[in-house]
Amino acid sequence: MRVCVFCGAKSGRDERWGLMAEATGRAIAERGWTLVYGGGGVGLMGRMAQAAMAAGGTVQGVIPRSLIRQEAGAFPITQLDIVDTMAERKTLMLERANAFIALPGGLGTLDELFEVLTLRQIGLHSKPVALVDDGAYFQPLRRMLEAFTAEGFVLDAHVSYIGWHDTVEAALDQLAAESKPS
Numbered sequence: 001m002r003v004c005v006f007c008g009a010k011s012g013r014d015e016r017w018g019l020m021a022e023a024t025g026r027a028i029a030e031r032g033w034t035l036v037y038g039g040g041g042v043g044l045m046g047r048m049a050q051a052a053m054a055a056g057g058t059v060q061g062v063i064p065r066s067l068i069r070q071e072a073g074a075f076p077i078t079q080l081d082i083v084d085t086m087a088e089r090k091t092l093m094l095e096r097a098n099a100f101i102a103l104p105g106g107l108g109t110l111d112e113l114f115e116v117l118t119l120r121q122i123g124l125h126s127k128p129v130a131l132v133d134d135g136a137y138f139q140p141l142r143r144m145l146e147a148f149t150a151e152g153f154v155l156d157a158h159v160s161y162i163g164w165h166d167t168v169e170a171a172l173d174q175l176a177a178e179s180k181p182s
Helices: 015-030 043-056 065-072 084-097 106-123 141-149 167-180
Strands: 002-006 035-037 058-064 078-084 097-103 130-134 162-165
Touching: 002 043, 002 106, 002 130, 015 043, 015 167, 035 043, 035 084, 035 141, 043 058, 058 065, 058 084, 065 078, 065 084, 084 106, 097 106, 106 130, 130 141, 130 167, 162 167
Parallel strands: 002 035, 002 097, 035 058, 058 078, 097 130, 130 162
Antiparallel strands: none
């Protein structure tokens, strides 16, 4: 099983996001799964990858050449692919992953998440998607998607498969139940 996790290249203001990122990396490794992520060594991405590696996991990163100076860390991961564009990064992560998780992050996290949601909406994949929200971080996004649905711009079927979870373990359980490992 290969799980792609989208999360911040920054740490955010609340330490709970960093602890959540570490728990995600550790839990993926403990299940014997592979972590696929944006390749950064800073922020939540770095903490998650380090925790997965420390737990004996396999970590595959994909980073655009233009972000190496900003986001690359000094710790080793199993595999780091350097690509030319953000579009190539997203394509490679999508191809590698059996499932997706979003943790708190910024515009890049939302870009990656919405790419996966859009490609699922138009039928280019059927991989499960889960968001981990142990507080209120993703609640504005949830309300926005509900408003889009209520206004008829998004079909309920195109967002009803998103798993909204309070814990990393619950999100991983959803992915395990819905995934088709290749």
